[in-house]
Amino acid sequence: MSSLLASQFHRLSLRLSRRCFSHTSIACEEIIVTTSSTSTTTTTTTSSDNVTFDQQLTRSNKGPSTTRNYPPYQVTENLTMPELNRIRTTPTLMTFYGGNPIHENNMNHLRSLLRKYQYLPTKSLSDEELQVRKFLGYEAYKERTQSGTRVKKIHYRDLISSLNRLRVIDSQLMPVEVIDTLENYYSTSVNKTALSKKLKSLDEFGRAQSQAKRKAALAKIYLVRGEGSIMINGKSAVEYFTNVYARKNLVYPFQVVGQEGQYNVFAEVSGGGYTGQSEAVMYAIAKALVVFNPLLKPRLSKAGLMTSDARVVERKKPGKVKARKSPTWVKR
Numbered sequence: 001m002s003s004l005l006a007s008q009f010h011r012l013s014l015r016l017s018r019r020c021f022s023h024t025s026i027a028c029e030e031i032i033v034t035t036s037s038t039s040t041t042t043t044t045t046t047s048s049d050n051v052t053f054d055q056q057l058t059r060s061n062k063g064p065s066t067t068r069n070y071p072p073y074q075v076t077e078n079l080t081m082p083e084l085n086r087i088r089t090t091p092t093l094m095t096f097y098g099g100n101p102i103h104e105n106n107m108n109h110l111r112s113l114l115r116k117y118q119y120l121p122t123k124s125l126s127d128e129e130l131q132v133r134k135f136l137g138y139e140a141y142k143e144r145t146q147s148g149t150r151v152k153k154i155h156y157r158d159l160i161s162s163l164n165r166l167r168v169i170d171s172q173l174m175p176v177e178v179i180d181t182l183e184n185y186y187s188t189s190v191n192k193t194a195l196s197k198k199l200k201s202l203d204e205f206g207r208a209q210s211q212a213k214r215k216a217a218l219a220k221i222y223l224v225r226g227e228g229s230i231m232i233n234g235k236s237a238v239e240y241f242t243n244v245y246a247r248k249n250l251v252y253p254f255q256v257v258g259q260e261g262q263y264n265v266f267a268e269v270s271g272g273g274y275t276g277q278s279e280a281v282m283y284a285i286a287k288a289l290v291v292f293n294p295l296l297k298p299r300l301s302k303a304g305l306m307t308s309d310a311r312v313v314e315r316k317k318p319g320k321v322k323a324r325k326s327p328t329w330v331k332r
Helices: 002-024 053-061 081-087 101-116 127-132 138-145 153-167 176-185 192-198 244-257 274-292 294-302
Strands: 030-035 040-045 208-214 217-225 230-232 263-270
Touching: 101 138, 101 153, 101 176, 138 153, 153 176, 208 274, 217 274, 244 274, 244 294, 263 274, 274 294
Parallel strands: 230 263
Antiparallel strands: 030 040, 208 217, 217 263
C-alpha cells in the first residue's frame, strides 16, 4: 500500500514540475515551410499562447500602459562645426540680444567701413551738394528699424555723423560698397529746388538765364559772350541809370572775376527805384557768370554776390511821419 502511494506522489510531482517548466520556459517560434511546384515560402509565426509566465503576470497586474515616448537623444559629440551650425538655431543678426538690434547692426556695418577706408582722401562738400541728396529723417529711420521708442535722437545723430564721414570720401576713389551703403540711407523725397539749381546750363543759343530780387525790384537777365554792352529794358545802361552809383553796381561782378568787356547783358527790370533795380541786376549777373564757369562761385560768394540782400523798407507806423520819425514837437 505504501509503495502505491509513493508511486502516485512521484507522478504528481513530475506533472507539477513539467507545468512550472512550461510556464517559465522561453517561447518558441514555429517554422512552417510550405513548398509548391512553382515557389518555396518560409513563414515565421509567434503564437500568443507561447508568452512567458512573467509577461502574463505583468499584463495582469498592470493596467493600460502609462509610459511616455521620449525622443531619442541627439548625439553631437562626433559632429563637425558646419554640421552643428546647420542643426543649431541661430539669430539672423549678431546684435539680436541688444536693445536696438537693427540700429546696432547698422552702426557696426558703418564703423567697419570707416575702419576699412579711413585712409582714403576726402573733400569738403558745399551746402548745395549737401542739400541735393539728404539722408533719411528721424521718423523715417525709426519706421525702418521697427524699434519704436528705443531709437533715440542721439542714436540717429550717431548714424548721420557716420554717414557724413563716409560721404566726404573723394567721389573718384569712393568704393562701390560705400556708394551702395549711402544709397540705402538717402531720402526718397528729392529737393526739386536744389536739383534745379544744380542742373542749370546754357540754352541752345549759348545764353545763361538768371533772375534776382532786391527790395521791391525784380530783374531777369540773359548773359552771352560779347564785347561788354549792357541793355536794360531796351535802353543802354547810361541812358537808363543816370546815377553813377547804380551804373557801378552793374559792372561790379565783372570786376570781381576780372572779365570786364567779355559779356553782353540783356536785362528786364520792374518795381522799386534805381538802387533796387541796379542791385537786382548785379545779383542776377553774378548768378549767370556761375552758369558759364562754376569755378567762379567761391570768388563771387566771398564778395557777397551769391546771396541777395533781403532787407526791405520798414513800413510806416501810425502817429509817425515815416517808419520811426516822429512829427516835429510844437510847444503850442
